[in-house]
Amino acid sequence: MRVSPRNSPAFGTEAAAVETGGTSLAAVAPAETAPAEVAPERLGASRERLDGPAKVTGTAPYAYEHPVEEPAYLHPVQATIARGRVTSIDTGAAEAVPGVLAVLTHTNAPRLADTEDAELAVLQSDAVAFRGQFVAAVVAETPESARHAADLVRVGYGEQPHEVELGPEGGTPAARTDHGDLEAAMASAAVVLDRTYTTPMQHNNPMEPHTTIAQWTADGLTLHESTQGVYSVRSVVAPVFGLDPEQVQVFAPHVGGGFGSKGLPHAPLVLTALAAQRSGGRPVKFAVTRQQMFALTGHRTPTSQRIRLAADDRGRLSAIGHDALEHTARIKEFSEGSSTASGIMYAAPNRRITQRLVPRDVPVTSWMRAPGHCPGMHVLETAMDEMAQACGVDPVEFRIRNEPELDPLSGKPFSSRNLVACLREGARRFDWQRRDPAAGVRREGDWLVGTGVAASTYPTHVFPGSSARIRYEGGRYAVFIGAADLGTGAWTALAQIAAEALEVPFEVVDPHIGSTEFPTATVAGGSTGITSWGSAIVQAATSFRDQYGTQPPEGAEAEGATQPNPDAERFSMHAFGAQFAEVRVHADTGEIRVPRMLGVFAAGRIVNARTARSQLIGGMTMGLSMALHEHSVLDSRFGHVVNHDFAGYHIAAHADVDSIEAAWIDEHDPHVNPMGTKGIGEIGIVGAAAAVGNAAYHATGVRVRDLPLTPEKFLR
Amino acid sequence: MIPFDYRRATDAEAAVDLVHGHPGATFLGGGTNLVDRMKLGVSEPEMLVDVSRLPYDTVEPLPGGGVRIGSAVPNSDLAAHPLIREQYPVLSQALLAGASGQLRNLATTGGNLLQRTRCVYFQDVTTPCNKREPGSGCSARGGYTRQHAILGASQACVATHPSDMAVALAMLDATVQVQGPDGSRKIPVAELHRLPGDEPERDTVLGQADLITAVDLPELAMATRSTYRKVRDRASYAFALVSVAAALDVADGTVRQARIAFGGLAHKPWRAARAEETLRGAPATEEAFRAAAEAELAEATPLADNAFKVPMSRNTLVSVLRDLA
Numbered sequence A: 001m002r003v004s005p006r007n008s009p010a011f012g013t014e015a016a017a018v019e020t021g022g023t024s025l026a027a028v029a030p031a032e033t034a035p036a037e038v039a040p041e042r043l044g045a046s047r048e049r050l051d052g053p054a055k056v057t058g059t060a061p062y063a064y065e066h067p068v069e070e071p072a073y074l075h076p077v078q079a080t081i082a083r084g085r086v087t088s089i090d091t092g093a094a095e096a097v098p099g100v101l102a103v104l105t106h107t108n109a110p111r112l113a114d115t116e117d118a119e120l121a122v123l124q125s126d127a128v129a130f131r132g133q134f135v136a137a138v139v140a141e142t143p144e145s146a147r148h149a150a151d152l153v154r155v156g157y158g159e160q161p162h163e164v165e166l167g168p169e170g171g172t173p174a175a176r177t178d179h180g181d182l183e184a185a186m187a188s189a190a191v192v193l194d195r196t197y198t199t200p201m202q203h204n205n206p207m208e209p210h211t212t213i214a215q216w217t218a219d220g221l222t223l224h225e226s227t228q229g230v231y232s233v234r235s236v237v238a239p240v241f242g243l244d245p246e247q248v249q250v251f252a253p254h255v256g257g258g259f260g261s262k263g264l265p266h267a268p269l270v271l272t273a274l275a276a277q278r279s280g281g282r283p284v285k286f287a288v289t290r291q292q293m294f295a296l297t298g299h300r301t302p303t304s305q306r307i308r309l310a311a312d313d314r315g316r317l318s319a320i321g322h323d324a325l326e327h328t329a330r331i332k333e334f335s336e337g338s339s340t341a342s343g344i345m346y347a348a349p350n351r352r353i354t355q356r357l358v359p360r361d362v363p364v365t366s367w368m369r370a371p372g373h374c375p376g377m378h379v380l381e382t383a384m385d386e387m388a389q390a391c392g393v394d395p396v397e398f399r400i401r402n403e404p405e406l407d408p409l410s411g412k413p414f415s416s417r418n419l420v421a422c423l424r425e426g427a428r429r430f431d432w433q434r435r436d437p438a439a440g441v442r443r444e445g446d447w448l449v450g451t452g453v454a455a456s457t458y459p460t461h462v463f464p465g466s467s468a469r470i471r472y473e474g475g476r477y478a479v480f481i482g483a484a485d486l487g488t489g490a491w492t493a494l495a496q497i498a499a500e501a502l503e504v505p506f507e508v509v510d511p512h513i514g515s516t517e518f519p520t521a522t523v524a525g526g527s528t529g530i531t532s533w534g535s536a537i538v539q540a541a542t543s544f545r546d547q548y549g550t551q552p553p554e555g556a557e558a559e560g561a562t563q564p565n566p567d568a569e570r571f572s573m574h575a576f577g578a579q580f581a582e583v584r585v586h587a588d589t590g591e592i593r594v595p596r597m598l599g600v601f602a603a604g605r606i607v608n609a610r611t612a613r614s615q616l617i618g619g620m621t622m623g624l625s626m627a628l629h630e631h632s633v634l635d636s637r638f639g640h641v642v643n644h645d646f647a648g649y650h651i652a653a654h655a656d657v658d659s660i661e662a663a664w665i666d667e668h669d670p671h672v673n674p675m676g677t678k679g680i681g682e683i684g685i686v687g688a689a690a691a692v693g694n695a696a697y698h699a700t701g702v703r704v705r706d707l708p709l710t711p712e713k714f715l716r
Numbered sequence B: 001m002i003p004f005d006y007r008r009a010t011d012a013e014a015a016v017d018l019v020h021g022h023p024g025a026t027f028l029g030g031g032t033n034l035v036d037r038m039k040l041g042v043s044e045p046e047m048l049v050d051v052s053r054l055p056y057d058t059v060e061p062l063p064g065g066g067v068r069i070g071s072a073v074p075n076s077d078l079a080a081h082p083l084i085r086e087q088y089p090v091l092s093q094a095l096l097a098g099a100s101g102q103l104r105n106l107a108t109t110g111g112n113l114l115q116r117t118r119c120v121y122f123q124d125v126t127t128p129c130n131k132r133e134p135g136s137g138c139s140a141r142g143g144y145t146r147q148h149a150i151l152g153a154s155q156a157c158v159a160t161h162p163s164d165m166a167v168a169l170a171m172l173d174a175t176v177q178v179q180g181p182d183g184s185r186k187i188p189v190a191e192l193h194r195l196p197g198d199e200p201e202r203d204t205v206l207g208q209a210d211l212i213t214a215v216d217l218p219e220l221a222m223a224t225r226s227t228y229r230k231v232r233d234r235a236s237y238a239f240a241l242v243s244v245a246a247a248l249d250v251a252d253g254t255v256r257q258a259r260i261a262f263g264g265l266a267h268k269p270w271r272a273a274r275a276e277e278t279l280r281g282a283p284a285t286e287e288a289f290r291a292a293a294e295a296e297l298a299e300a301t302p303l304a305d306n307a308f309k310v311p312m313s314r315n316t317l318v319s320v321l322r323d324l325a
């Protein structure tokens, strides 16, 4: 008899590392009746990535590396004013560079069929709406000659006054929710807090920059694209070029991270496809440089957020106010939604949540890991720490005391809500009960030491519109869906879901993703990938078994699509978590170190313990990076981000990341979707920075209300 | 980036001749700074003369005491060299506090000394910068100045020199061996880099065709207990906000001699002569260290974003001296 992989020693080790989630699932494994050789898959197993070997051997093709015949290379010219018009362009010197095939400007670029989305209306007019916007592009035989020629394009401008700075006031209302009377509650409460916090502009910086290979053929447009959704690209790009969706083929088998910035197509993709209309049918390649990413591929708005809290003398909240101010590009409105999470986190009869948007002459804002919830929960959870302190209540207990029974906004029940369990389990593991609440009193050598806590949450959605196809051949099940794996583990997790739904061993499933040749899939965004695509796969598997039973004929095939969820209207659906951090601040220099972070999450069923853990600690690391480093410095005189490279825009380096542990509690939610999953791509970042900031306060007695927590803020 | 010619020099004289005869030529070491600048369009040499393979790749004791470091020695080899680790730990520590393992494998002694400022406006050809384009203006003034100078700056330029290694060398009284069109000469490291004054485009006193062939370290007993402390925004892989290279000779609770240099504060490694003078003969106490730091920083002129560098450099120096005493 062969041993089921779930019982192998390797699995045991991994399960111990992730504890609750892995362990409990492992415990049920021996009770299964194993068919012939290998047991059918059960979700939760700790599977190595199917794409792992290809990645570590450098053979997994990323968009730019896809082999194509006779490629030409693109290099853009970017505007050096933040607002105004292009008045002249001299391309003579650029055209004279040997190897240059074409120089595109707004005067000669092919016309787009649809220019409604101003971000994508590349080279369609002389208007400049932000510094760094494309004003020309060179296509050449080599990347070097394209770059050289681009430097030789001379552009004249008629400059207009610009404004890029976000002040504490102003803006147009974007959303507002009122319950009860916030002001009256504030006026009559025993304890009140009224503070304004800021978070800086931040940039998604996936390791792989945005890259495109575009080629026009008789059938239409073929794109090798680094994207979070091949179908998102198709549906956005087709109308821009006046094509039927089927005329746009998109391939993205492997993606080197996106964090939201590859969720929707940006201008570089359109520019490359435009240029490929002038390359004589040759494919055109463009890899955005790191510096260019700071103007062209989206960013997180800076925020200014006012929090008001009122509580009685026992630490029970009577009011929550959250007013968020964000910027948006003048040419394309996008609301981060920073105050949204304050609607559901804590009970309070009086509540006001507002959102205001300030249009600025900046590049387009877009999704960045946990849009809204990331900056919004950072300030809410910092304010909760301040309020716990003001009420004289332990911050874990303070949150538990204000746990709502129903969704405070909608009045609906939660499909499942285990914030309290996460707080308790985290507190137990972190040895929280031995914590001395006094701030700024512990010193080890030159270092001041403290600990902090914050809550996490992220909504659970399923995007409608994914479908999957399953085909049986040669004793194996091929699963086709146009999903994307950004390094998340989707290749593997989707195979696990298919194996479980088909009740077959994992080893006989072959996933096929990342192509518009496969059935429609929604974007890998909003932590919906696994829930949406998985639901379609489960549906396809059910349909397959319904049609063919357990002895399918060779070539048997079935499709299925995500189904509307009747429970979606009845329940409020969210994942929750609790994050704990230990922080050390150097007493002389203010340098800050985070030796330990722990996150405990309640995020429904975990599909793959190994890749889930990696998603969660990845999110927490990004939260650590946000807490300590990330800050796009917008120079208001010029209108662009001046620290636009990795020497200037700091992201946590290895030495900044010490022990980071992620665990989860067993959560069974029958309402969210057929698998019971809630999505884990984003919740790890939510609240992580607040836990670090709260710990820094506990270490030093210094409350930093403006991120990031750089050393000078702790200097005495 | 413009097309350029590439030559590999066979000996120092040939290298100097090649560059001397060509106004658009420049030396290439490991390329970790120069090639970045070329990609950004900040430097546009028409010819690179590669000196990284010249036979200056050894670290050797000098006959009369001290050590000679070849200009082509990689930063990683220099940091790991037993002579350096034992006799000049400050230098080893400074090197290891800089850049990353991969960069240090490529970076050379000569190139490290002559790397250029990381001022974000210097590196961005779309903004005015007196150092890059004399007379165009200084964008840092009134802009983002977190990394900029608080000592010795001028109206024309407030940039800092980014090298960690150079700070240790300045503290050690190292000298640079230079081969130029008119023969060879020696320059103390502390006098190699200039203050910006009215000519911020000139980082150093070297001419275009001056080749660094070696750096000599004097014999220095107190250097065996020297140290380098770098304060930065990240735990690694970030340029210094403030750094201190120091060595202290204390007998019976009294400072006989102190050697101190700051990094991150000026257009050059900042040898803290006033602090050293204040400490000579002073008690080795925290108060004396603080007084010395304050004496050195009395004339600091912080900018909008970098006032913190005054208390940060004071505290760092006090903390380093406390540990050394």
Ligand SMILES: Cc1cc2nc3c(=O)[nH]c(=O)nc-3n(C[C@H](O)[C@H](O)[C@H](O)COP(=O)(O)OP(=O)(O)OC[C@H]3O[C@@H](n4cnc5c(N)ncnc54)[C@H](O)[C@@H]3O)c2cc1C
Residues within 6 Å of the ligand: A647, B026, B027, B028, B029, B030, B031, B032, B033, B034, B035, B036, B051, B071, B075, B097, B098, B099, B100, B103, B106, B107, B108, B109, B110, B111, B112, B113, B114, B115, B116, B162, B163, B164, B165, B210, B211, B212, B213, B237, B238, B239, B240
């Ligand atoms: C991401 C990053 C992070 C970094 N972090 C740090 C840091 O924290 N601390 C730090 O100190 N440094 C840091 N550096 C800079 C690094 O130390 C320098 O790039 C390196 O030391 C330069 O050496 P090189 O041999 O590559 O010089 P090159 O790039 O080859 O040359 C630099 C300059 O020196 C000239 N030159 C080279 N050799 C000679 C010679 N023998 N004689 C005359 N002229 C010569 C060249 O013409 C050029 O102008 C960092 C660099 C990068 C890219």
Ligand code: SF4
Residues within 6 Å of the ligand: B117, B119, B120, B121, B122, B128, B129, B130, B131, B132, B137, B138, B139, B140, B141, B156, B157, B158, B159, B200
């Ligand atoms: S500080 Fe110096 S390098 Fe920076 S912009 Fe001003 S002149 Fe240029």
